[in-house]
Amino acid sequence: MGIPVGISACVLGQKVRFDGGHKRNRFADEELSEHFDFKPVCPEVGIGMTIPRPVIRLLDNTIDVRLVDSKDNSIDYTDKMIAFTDNQLPSFENLRGYIVCAKSPSCGMERVKLYLDNGNSVPGGSVGIFTQRLMDKMPWLPIEEDGRLQDPVLRENFIFRIYALDDLYRSVAGGVSRDSIIKFHSRYKLCLMAHDQQAYRDLGRFVSDIHQWDDLDAFFIEYRQSFMDALKNRASRKNNTNVLMHIQGYFKRDLDKSQKAELRDVIMRYREGNLPLIAPLTLINHHLKVHPDSYLADQTYLELYPESLKLRYSL
CATH class of the missing domain: 1.20.120 (Four Helix Bundle (Hemerythrin (Met), subunit A))
Known part of the structure; x- marks a missing residue:
């Protein structure tokens, strides 16, 4: 079975958006779905809203942020959304991550448009009501927006x-x-x-x-x-270089002079931005097969996730 991961239903291609459309993310639907067991949720449908439905938005009423109808602020969905999220939380306990829909007033993770009563927007925006509640109640859970997965x-x-x-x-x-x-x-x-x-x-x-x-x-x-x-905290090139040089020390008795020079050169070329991280790691894993080391062999740093995802090719 795949790793259980929550996802906004529209990001998985389900036609549940306010206009009856979707926001399918190809990488999630075609590639990650081979490794993850996605659990799609549309909070707006979950609180009983129709497809299609009126547009909703976030409103700053000076006391807190509310989820309201974009044309009538008196139509307030905030309490329903919070109750729905809290009701879902027990079923989220086994999740290992969550992909949410960017800019959504219910699911957006950052910079969601936040309006004032006069129609102006607040600089910096806010967080969708559903995602804010999820982040507050499960702060350890990895959460990311669909659009940011392009980075x-x-x-x-x-x-x-x-x-x-x-x-x-x-x-x-x-x-x-x-x-x-x-x-x-x-x-x-x-x-x-x-x-x-x-x-x-x-x-x-x-x-x-x-x-x-x-x-x-x-x-x-x-x-x-x-x-x-x-x-x-994302691993920096500097920190990765330090780790690679630390690993290099484990081979000081096993590699000859030319092999040591080759490994050092590949690490330095990575540090300078001329090679991706996968290059020194591939060479290190090669040496590890020839010269086994139980400590290094156990380190997840050398093999974090399926190679087919090609995540270290651009780092």
């Missing part, structure tokens, strides 16, 4: 977080234990080093103190949030 860096980071969260849940499927957490964390050390070096150090200390915790479920909740927050 190769944002796409890679989002999908990596989905696979990492899925791996975390699978690691504790038999119950949260000190051993399962320590083993999981050990496999993600290089990933954390690439994404957030301060979090790498902080989480290392946190996990080293796990034996002081009697309530392992409470430890897991705190670890999950800190771990997923760290991965939100």
Whole structure:
């Protein structure tokens, strides 16, 4: 079975938008669907709105943000949308991520148009009511807009977080234990080093103190949030280079002079932006097959997700 991921129904091609159309995202529908078990949801249909239906918008009434009819502010759908979202949340507990529809007053993740009573819009916009509630109640969950998936860096980071969260849940499927957490964390050390070096150090200390915790479920909740927050920080070229050079050190006794020079050259060319990340990783994985190392072999940094997704070809 694929990894369970929520998605706005219109992004998956369902004709549920206000005008009876859809916003199908080809990458999600054709490529990600081979790996993810998508759970489509249209919150507006979920609260009983018709297809087609009147246009709705976000309104700043100086107290809070409301979801209202675009032509009649007195027709307010906010409470219905919040109740619908809260009712759905228990079924979202097993999700590893969520793809939402950009600019939607219910599903947009950022810069959704926010209006004042006089018809002017607020600079910067807001967040859709459904997605805001989802982010508030499940802050560890990877959430991304369909349009932002066109950016190769944002796409890679989002999908990596989905696979990492899925791996975390699978690691504790038999119950949260000190051993399962320590083993999981050990496999993600290089990933954390690439994404957030301060979090790498902080989480290392946190996990080293796990034996002081009697309530392992409470430890897991705190670890999950800190771990997923760290991965939100996109791995920089500088941090990736540091990790690659760190990995290079594991081969210092196995490679001859020319092989070391070749690996160093490929890493430097990546650092300078002349090669994608996949180039040094391919060479490292080749050397790892010839010269096995149990620690490196366990590091998810070297193989995060299916190669067919080609996510590291543009990094």
